Amino acid sequence: MDDDKLLAILESSQEGEERGLGPEERDPAETLGRLSDDALIEYMTNLSQGARKDFTREEYFRDKEIKQRERDEATRAGLGRANAPIFAGCTIYINGYTKPGRLQLHEMIVSYGGKFQHYLLAKKKVTHIVATNLPLKKRLEFRNYRVVRPEWITESIEQQKLLPWQDYALSWDQEQRSLQLKVASAPVSSAVDCKDPNFLKTFFENSRLHHLSNWKADLRSRFLSEGFNKPSPGDALSIFHIDFDCFFATVAALGCESCDINRDPIVVCHGSKSSDIASCNYVARKYGIRNGMWVSRAKSLLPPGVELVSLPYNFKEIEEKSKIFYTVLKEYKIKFDLILPISIDEAVCVVIDHHTPHPIDRDEICRELRSEIWKRTGGCTVSIGCSNTLVLARLNLKIAKPNGYHILTQQQLVENEADWHSYLGKFQIDDLPGIGYSIVSKLRSLRQHLNNLLQLKQYFHNSLPLLQKCVGKKTGSKILMYLHGKDDEESSRMIFEPESFFARKSLSIEINWGIRFDTVQEIDNFIDTCADYLVQKLQEMNKRTSQITLKVLRRCADAPIEPPKYLGCGECDALSHNCRLGIPTSELGVIATELKSTFRLLGCPPKDLRGVSIQFNKLIEVSYDQNENQQRLKLPFQKTLNFDVFDNLPSDVKNDFSKELKRRNIVLTSSPRPKTSYAATYEEKFMEELPTQIRNEVKNDLRINRKITRTKLSELREQNRKKKESIRNVRAHLLGHESLFEPIKFQKESRFKDICRIVMEWFDATLIEGPHEKDLLLFENYLDKLSDSNRVPLILRFSKLISVRLNLKSNQYGQEAGFQEWEQFLLKNVIPKLNKNKHTFQTVRKLDIDFDI
DNA sequence: AACGTGTGGTAGC
DNA sequence: TATCGCTACCACACGTT
Structure with a gap:
């Protein structure tokens, strides 16, 4: 009986021809033979339970597809990095007889960075169809696709670049030609639908936070690969905390002829309403506008008659300016013992005092660095805070901004209690590094009107236990250290153990914008894309992971389906689950399977999914020995x-x-x-x-x-x-x-x-x-x-x-x-x-x- | 006490 | 047209052994 059921399912897949499938897809035995183990088991489970649900032909193909993609990955990996990723972002389907043949084309596409679609089931995914001639039926079916001759592939490879597909279009009617024009005139693919295979790419290309994180990771790994002098505890240090003034806004304004950064309120953002402000200049700040605020709110803060100037991001230029910034620091006449990267536009430079023959002139360093950076970047200002501890350098930087510098050492400050108190009185509590709204609200729960650091110090002057009970053990002692102008143990690590401080311990991505799915299959596809992205990074780093975490944002039960922010996640519950892999791996197949199964474990209804985060927690260096089958x-x-x-x-x-x-x-x-x-x-x-x-x-x-x-x-x-x-x-x-x-x-x-x-x-x-x-x-x-x-x-x-x-x-x-x-x-x-x-x-x-x- | 898990907070513009 | 709410890391609370 079970045999009959099985056969019935398999026979139902024989209708390949009518659905426009190639001959290859019609062999049911092959389909089953190529199922992943999990799919096979699921199938068997279904049978043993009396077919709880139909395991459809589509699901077979989808699973087969995943397997094949894994093989493609393997092919590509086997090539090393020899070939340029000419077809990156292309998903290509081959129809019918071609010359060169299907197999050769497949290999070419895959080895030059493209994706190969074996079936046309997921039609949305396919970006190009390769064919030499098409019967009438297919012409109709493909009329909305970019259909090209095989020469597009071969000649693109010959010339080592992606040639415009229009030049190779297999056009046969008016509709196809108009499609060519339409696609040609569309600027770039801006996939804003998370079901689109290019969504991840476009999202990241436009996400400031993604860029910030990515840049930071790059700077950190570069720092580790370059040389530095590590100070010993007890060394007298000069610490320069250098930071651009409203970096994004300055860069954007420099590229805008008609606006004046000293006159107009300028913000950098994507949209006009619920769009985040990445950066605003000091004119805008005068009106109470802040980074992270929505544009609509910023507009409402301006008095009538004052227009908000919204400028787009210019990530490329930002990168350029930053490169100059770090070059200036590296080439400065006084060699810094450490140039610690904090972010794309921010660095902490350290001089070990006894490394220089004469006492350094800190004023001069600040002035020279500021003017040099201003000149070389074509008009970007930086501010500098200088001291002998990290926390004071940061607080001094706060005073220095905008466009200035400030120098004060711990000794100078703490020497005279009155001076110290008036200094503390200048700062908000969350001006301290690592202290944000949450800790501030905990502190206020103890005493309502704690506003500045002086009040904080006076309230907790000698009661560490009380403070620790309020905000936690470490945080409590950290705050108390800061109130004496000293660094706590954790931030000191940055200076005294930079190797471990800047080493990467995990790898992750998260997407909490634009996530709107209907079915688990769509989510599976998305997870595949994400895993693919991460695994590629993992392999580039020559690492493996042995623990994976999946975090999911799920719409709160009482939250509206669509939040105020366009495609935002709105109010969500965060659910996460981690799973350990018996053996560290960097294999896409293993990782993606694990993630998809974890997603099911979290039990989030597909339609309520608002965010996805994937983390590789335990990273392990791949050694040669491990490569040899872990012998x-x-x-x-x-x-x-x-x-x-x-x-x-x-x-x-x-x-x-x-x-x-x-x-x-x-x-x-x-x-x-x-x-x-x-x-x-x-x-x-x-x-x-x-x-x-x-x-x-x-x-x-x-x-x-x-x-x-x-x-x-x-x-x-x-x-x-x-x-x-x-x-x-x-x-x-x-x-x-x-x-x-x-x-x-x-x-x-x-x-x-x-x-x-x-x-x-x-x-x-x-x-x-x-x-x-x-x-x-x-x-x-x-x-x-x-x-x-x-x-x-x-x-x-x-x-x-x-x-x-x-x-x-x-x-x-x-x-x-x-x-x-x-x-x-x-x-x-x-x-x-x-x-x-x-x-x-x-x-x-x-x-x-x-x-x- | 030592460890593991899930959650939450913070930083950069 | 909108809009691109990332990511590494630490600390904490709580549970297990």
């Missing part, structure tokens, strides 16, 4: 640690051991035996894939188990009994020990791992001409025995092995008869055996985890 980690343990040894340990010790092994990412191997090179690499591969997928199964199991608990309480006891029994048996069987059951033999082998090896070798040897009928019968016989004795997880293992293997080989052998016979066998003879005993299947699957730690 180094394993080898020292291989002699002493194998399953047999492990299994003989007392159970409590075993528990400790497994935790420690997990922490160190050490995978237990089977007992030493001469391995063929193939078996070794295969095993590695398999082991590597297990942990993450097994976790997904657990999640699935939990869900299913809950369901069972609710509906079939009486069966639960029996299930548990069975489960315990089979844990013993399966373990024993896998380890080749005595068991309640006779060990089941196949080809004279009884150890499961050995049987796997044989089957895989057999599989590889028969990929072309196909397995012999008699052999298949023997194997099926073995599977039946497994099934009869309740050893369903082992059958599941075989399904996985074969499916993974098929996937691996599909590029090379996909067309071979043997390949297709194996697919059929998996489909008709292996998978159905999983459903013989539903409950056992569902619960026993969990054994895999117990076993593999």
Whole structure:
């Protein structure tokens, strides 16, 4: 019966031709063979539950698509960075017969940075279609696409740049020509719909905060790669905190002929109403306008007759000015021991006093730096705060702004209490670094009218415990340090341990604007795009991650569907969940799968999703040894640690051991035996894939188990009994020990791992001409025995092995008869055996985890 | 006490 | 037309072992 259901689903995909699909898409066996493991399991689960929902053809293709994209990634990665990303941002579909052929074009596109769409299902995604001629039907279907001749690809590669597609358009009617014009006249793609594959790119291109963060990360990594002198604690220092005055606004104003930065209120922003003000000049500030304020509010602050000047961002120019800024600092006649990058327009320069033969003239340094930067940037002013501690340099900077400098040392200030008090009286509480509205409101909850630092000092003069109780232990002592003009431990790290302070410990992105989805599929696609972006960065850094966090913004129950800010996230609850990967990875497939499954765990209705954030938390440097299949980690343990040894340990010790092994990412191997090179690499591969997928199964199991608990309480006891029994048996069987059951033999082998090896070798040897009928019968016989004795997880293992293997080989052998016979066998003879005993299947699957730690 | 998780705050324009 | 509300890091509260 299950077979029938399966066939029915597969047959429904035979209608490929009518839907305008190429011939390749019509082979259902191939489709199943290429399913990801998770999709396969989900499918099997569905079958075993009596098809809870239809697993549609579209879903098959979508999943297949993901797999293929992963392969494309691998192809690209295999090339190194040899080819220019000519087709970056292009998603290309090839229709019908072409010259050069589909395969060659595919490779060209992928290796030059493009995306290849195997099917036209997700029509929105495709940016170009390649074809040489089109039947009438297709012309109609494609009339809204950019259809080009294959020469567009080949000649773009020849000339090493993306040629205008219009020159290669395969145009056939008026409509197509008008499309050409329309697209040609459109300035740049401004994908504001989060379902558009280019959304992430356009969003980031226009996001000031993204740029700020990105620039900062770049500056930090550059800082670490260049040399510096690290002071020792106790060294006398001169600290210059240098910062542009309203940087974005100044840069924008310099590029605007008609406006005067000293006369007009100028703001930098995208829009005209609910748009954030990135930066405003000091004329605007006079009216109470502030950075971060919405434009509408800013406008309302201006008196009648005064017009607000809104200027667009000029990120490129900003970058240029910043480059000049840092160059000036580096080339200054007095060599700074440290040039600490705070942000794109802000740096802290440190001179270790005893490094210079004569005492330095701080006034002169401030004056010279300011005028030099003003000259070289063509009119940007910086302000400088100078002192001998970081916190005072920052406070002095506040006094210096705009367009000035201020020098005062801690000794000068604290010497005379009256001076110190009048100094403190000049500052708001949140002028202190690291103190924002939240801490201020906590302090005010204790005493309403705390306004400036002097009042703060007087209120808490000697009561550290009270302060700490109010704002937390560290924050409390930090504030008290600041009130004496000293740096706390954490900010001192910037100077005394810059290597660790500026080292990257995590990698993340978040998008909390423009997020409006309807279905989980769309979100999956978006997560794929995000993961793709992050993984690329991760690989560029030559790192791997072992912990991933997904954070989601979910519209508050009582918040309006559309918030006041256009496409903003509005009022949201933040939900986050992290998951650990058994083995550090930088593989897109593993990471994306994990994320998508985590999203489901968070249980946010697709329509209420307002923000997505993905973080890689534990980053690990990839060493050469790790590249070599992590041999180094394993080898020292291989002699002493194998399953047999492990299994003989007392159970409590075993528990400790497994935790420690997990922490160190050490995978237990089977007992030493001469391995063929193939078996070794295969095993590695398999082991590597297990942990993450097994976790997904657990999640699935939990869900299913809950369901069972609710509906079939009486069966639960029996299930548990069975489960315990089979844990013993399966373990024993896998380890080749005595068991309640006779060990089941196949080809004279009884150890499961050995049987796997044989089957895989057999599989590889028969990929072309196909397995012999008699052999298949023997194997099926073995599977039946497994099934009869309740050893369903082992059958599941075989399904996985074969499916993974098929996937691996599909590029090379996909067309071979043997390949297709194996697919059929998996489909008709292996998978159905999983459903013989539903409950056992569902619960026993969990054994895999117990076993593999 | 030592660790892990999820949440929240802060900084740059 | 709108609009582009990022991201690294620390600290905290609370839970587990």
